[in-house]
Amino acid sequence: MKIDVDGTKCQGYGLCAEIAPxxxxxxxxxxxxxxxxxxxxDAQLDxxxxxxxxxxxxxxxLLS
Ligand code: SF4
Known part of the structure; x- marks a missing residue:
């Protein structure tokens, strides 16, 4: 599984980086x-x- 951030949707709230820096x-x-x-x-999935x-x-x- 990997992370994809859609730059056309991101509003710059920064919450993702607070949760998972x-x-x-x-x-x-x-x-x-x-x-x-x-x-x-695996340890980062949650x-x-x-x-x-x-x-x-x-x-x-999250893309598989
Ligand atoms: S939590 Fe905020 S900074 Fe992170 S991807 Fe979503 S909108 Fe963008």
Whole structure:
């Protein structure tokens, strides 16, 4: 499973990076990107799911 941030939806709330700082980087304007493009380690899955569930813009998707 990997993280995809839809840049057309992200509103720069920064919640994803608060929840999972190792999984998301924020740019100077607060817009998010995934820190990696490979499969997520099992230990990170719960945090990734939480970030996806709590993103107010529904911009975070988990791809299998
Ligand atoms: S929580 Fe959602 S809207 Fe906020 S920075 Fe992360 S991806 Fe963007």
């Amino acid at each position: 190792d999984l998301f980087d924020l740019d100077d304007f607060g817009y998010a990107a995934s820190t990696g493009d490979g499969p997520l380690p 945090l990734a799911r939480r970030a996806a569930a709590e993103c107010p813009a529904a911009a975070v998707r």
